[in-house]
Amino acid sequence: MSQLPLKGIKVLDLTSVIVGPVATRWLADYGADVIKVEPEGGDLIRTLGGVSSSGRFSPKYLNFNRNKRSLGIDLKHPEAQALMRDLIAQSDIVITNMRHNALVKLGLDYASVSAIRPDVIHCSIVGFDQRGPYAGKPAYDTIVQGASGFADTFARMEGTPRYVPLTITDHIVGFIAVQMVLLALLHRRMTGEGQSIEVPMFENMADFILSEHMGQKVFTGSDGPTGDLRILNPLTQPIRTSDGYICVSANTDKQAFALFDAIDRPDMKTDPRFSSVSARLKNIDLYLSTRDAALARQTSAHWLEIFDRTDVPAMPCHTFESLMADDQLSAVEFFDTLDHPVEGRLTDMRLPNRTSKNWEKPSVPAPDIGQDTDQVLRDLGYPDNRIAALRQAGAVFGRNAEESHNG
Amino acid sequence: MSQLPLKGIKVLDLTSVIVGPVATRWLADYGADVIKVEPEGGDLIRTLGGVSSSGRFSPKYLNFNRNKRSLGIDLKHPEAQALMRDLIAQSDIVITNMRHNALVKLGLDYASVSAIRPDVIHCSIVGFDQRGPYAGKPAYDTIVQGASGFADTFARMEGTPRYVPLTITDHIVGFIAVQMVLLALLHRRMTGEGQSIEVPMFENMADFILSEHMGQKVFTGSDGPTGDLRILNPLTQPIRTSDGYICVSANTDKQAFALFDAIDRPDMKTDPRFSSVSARLKNIDLYLSTRDAALARQTSAHWLEIFDRTDVPAMPCHTFESLMADDQLSAVEFFDTLDHPVEGRLTDMRLPNRTSKNWEKPSVPAPDIGQDTDQVLRDLGYPDNRIAALRQAGAVFGRNAEESHNG
Structure with missing residues (x-):
């Protein structure tokens, strides 16, 4: 067993729902200490991502938040400010999918964060490149599927644009955010310098779709068709x-x-x-x-x-059910179990890629809201009475393990 | 302008068609020196990826192979062996999507390669985890779409499984291969150690689909349904x-x-x-x-x-054409032009992500078959007469720039 490659890297995770948590899932799986910052009520995906017995751990939440710790904090609370400064000071990476205005208001934009921690890597996942006319627009996965030409692949094949029943652009842009963060970590290892990174969903998906389907329009001035006509053949189906x-x-x-x-x-x-x-x-x-x-x-x-x-x-052509019963997946021990203190025994998946270094597998189930609040504050050197005062004031909160057990 | 984060990293690129070239496209875009190894006739995607005036530079080939150099070499030629050893000795990364048996025969598996270059990072993209019963099976993108449950997302929405008209699993697994290579580079920077990595398409896509659609089956023993029912609603469409x-x-x-x-x-x-x-x-x-x-x-x-x-x-809901004319993309100068010596002026896309380090943009158009053969050999210190002898023997080949100009 070899130490995971991101061991020792501290990530302040200001993301929610899908695109950000997918990105920080990879960082956590590869050994980073990811502190998930959650408001009262927790990440929306805890309920939006399907049913669970407690109502707080939807299947999707469980799959995208394993190996992370949760800090319950009211970012707008006056006493949260100093705490966030202390957290930033110890963070290698700050990653967010909040809109830029909200970040500035909370002092979590790159300028504010790098003033506290000059070599920080600040990764901001946004809907659209912030220099363009769409900068302020909201972006959901389906909106990006439609705007990026993803939906048009179906129109080109059979006449009607459609969405893929997956939050596909969230997942893909999550991969891209991880790629950028890892490149920035390599840059920092060489130079000692941090940097800010802006990862816009629309532009990344436009690149993704057009790299495959720009077709004859790659030849400037051509009047030939767009699209890879071989792939767009409607007869190619299960x-x-x-x-x-x-x-x-x-x-x-x-x-x-x-x-x-x-x-x-x-x-x-x-x-x-x-x-x-x-x-x-x-x-x-x-x-x-x-x-x-x-x-x-x-x-x-x-x-x-x-x-x-x-x-x-x-x-x-597997269904979700027959896939989970597939012989190959069973032979390579693809599925694992993980015991969750609130939701009981879970079916987990190991990392699909193998390396000769035989990286250890971290296997901590997804946290309850603010489950690690006390520990995160203790790690910052806060004495118990200060932690209690912050809880008292409502600046931080969170169920501890025992409360979690009792639902 | 800041130096690209992979500047100085040498990649021996033994990949072809989509999944591998997509991965090495990112490495090349971020500054690595990628040497694309091509057989007589070149990468199949040169012709399979759409029409071009010369017949050698399909739109897809152009989009996935910019910023790379091409070495024309017959890997089975007896005189190619010593040359490959010299190339391996100078390579930080060897990446391939050949089947394992072929790699062993050519001395390009991890055991052989790491004997020459102990700290090499060897990334092997395969169809299936090589320890399972499907190890020897061939994998195409559509086969992986069907086997991984991607096609079932449509069946669950409306009754019939179907493929996405994009080589979507190739692209996604390409991202994952890059992620693994970057993690291995970080590991090497810390420890000096190389490693081998196996990236199986099927297992990675099973993880991708099930992380979103495992549904109630995440709760071991549950008889609830799989699937994120919100996303699978057939009414959610353009x-x-x-x-x-x-x-x-x-x-x-x-x-x-x-x-x-x-x-x-x-x-x-x-x-x-x-x-x-x-x-x-x-x-x-x-x-x-x-x-x-x-x-x-x-x-x-x-x-x-x-x-x-x-x-x-x-x-x-953009078509490929209206996307290329989008106001935001124009305002943020998303499209570039690139002059290609054979195919003329091309429409290129800049990197979608911006960083405060303002990384320089490499902008070399995709190479002709073996266009850089002589230069790659010269970089290894081979004298001109040895290069000529290797060409004479048929071990290496390739159009030089002048031949390219004449088609």
Whole structure:
């Protein structure tokens, strides 16, 4: 076992809901000490992310906040100011998805924070680049999906724009924020310097979509179409069998010929309409509809067994439930359990990537609101009577472990 | 202007098509010296990724391979072996999406590579965790979409599983590979140690989907449903106007009431079916169908002007074309031009994130096949006659700049 790569890095986490907590989940999973700052009532996703027995630990909250500590604090309380200054002074990273005006008011913008801690890395996740006309606009995941062209990928395929039923842009921009923070940490290790980083959702997703679908418009002045036309083909979909759906992708001659044998159509191997990659592309409608009609006649298990044996790329089209029962995931011990003091035993997932350093796995379940308030203050050197006074004044709060147990 | 954070890092890039080149695009954009290893004919995505005048620079190839150098080399050629050893000796990072057996045969697996360069970071992007029963299976983006539950998000919303018309899992796993490489670089800066990293597409995407959609199954033994039911609501879609689609997300009372005023239904503000967040959730079908019927009667511009003025979250539902003409992107100078020696003037995108360090922007257009072969060999200290001999033997190849100009 080797120490996690972010061990010793202190993160002041001023994020909520999805995009920010996804980013700090990675930092926490890789060993950073993430202090999640929560208002009275806690992060909205505690309730918005699904049902739990206590009402405070939605499934989504649990999955995105493991390995973090929670500090309950009223940022607008006059006595919270000095405490925040002390917290900032010990933080390597401050990360937030609050709007810029709110940050300035609370003294949590880069100028204020770096005055206290000059080498801080300050990462601000925003909807839009703050220099443009959309700077003040609110951004939700679906708004960014629509504005960035993500929804248009479906319109281009079949006529109607649509959203993906996932907070996909939150997740992707969360990855990008982590990437930027890690780059800034490397920069700091080399130079000793901190920096501020602005991560705008709209611009990052525009880059994401256009890097794939700019099409002929990459050639300045071209009047050719946008879009990767191969990917936008509406026929490329999971295939219906007699009892469900499977995924099959027979691209090379070897794969396609094995598929023809499997569906009892060996004649297609020598049919000039299907005997080469380019021939199949030219006759793609007929190729795929012939394939689909044949596959509809037998079960998924029947086809997957044959395709596995004959090396045709194919997999079950998993439901969430069948995915959780998948043989591979079981063999590689993908799922773990984690005992939560309030919600009981949880199904957790280990880090999917393996390294030869065999990083230790941190495995602390997601915290209750302000569960670590006292400890965080003690770590700052605050004596017990000062902590009690701050609690008394309502500047900080939080259930302690015992209260949590009693719901 | 500040030096890019990966300046001086040397990457030996043994990847092709999408997932790997997306990962090394980020490394190159942030200043690493990425040497793209290409076989005769070059990376498949040069032609598979769309049409270009020369036939060698598809739009997708151009977008994913800027700021890299290309080394044309026949890895199976006996005289290529010594050259690869010399290249490995100077590489900080070796990254690949070849299958494990091929890597071992070519002496490019971690054991072989770290014998030459003990502190190397070796990142292997694979379809499946190599300890499980699926280890040898081929993985394409659509296969991973189906197997990971991504396609099931659509089935859960409306009955039929489907793929997203984007190589979405390639992009996401590319981000994850970068994250792992940056963590390993931080580890090396602290300890001097390299390591191997395995990044499996299936397991990473299973984690991605289930972290959002595990639902009640996070509670071990629960018989509640999987899925975040709020996100899976089929009514959450872009909204049709009289001349297109817009994205609107009126969640709070303030936003919903402004929307009711905008559609001339101020009565809804006091209607107990619509006067609170929970009431609207209970009557979501009626709420959204009333909204949609009203919005269909006027143009997108009409609604966007009102919503902008009244602070209702709303944005155009952009097509790829209208996105490229967006006012915000123009104001923040999102698009750049880049002159390519073969394909002429290109539309490029700057890095979407801004930092106070004002990192310099590298802006070298994507290379031709083996365009940098001679220079890479010269950098290794090879004299001209040795380079000529290697070319003569067919171990290395590549158009030089002048040949490129002549097509």
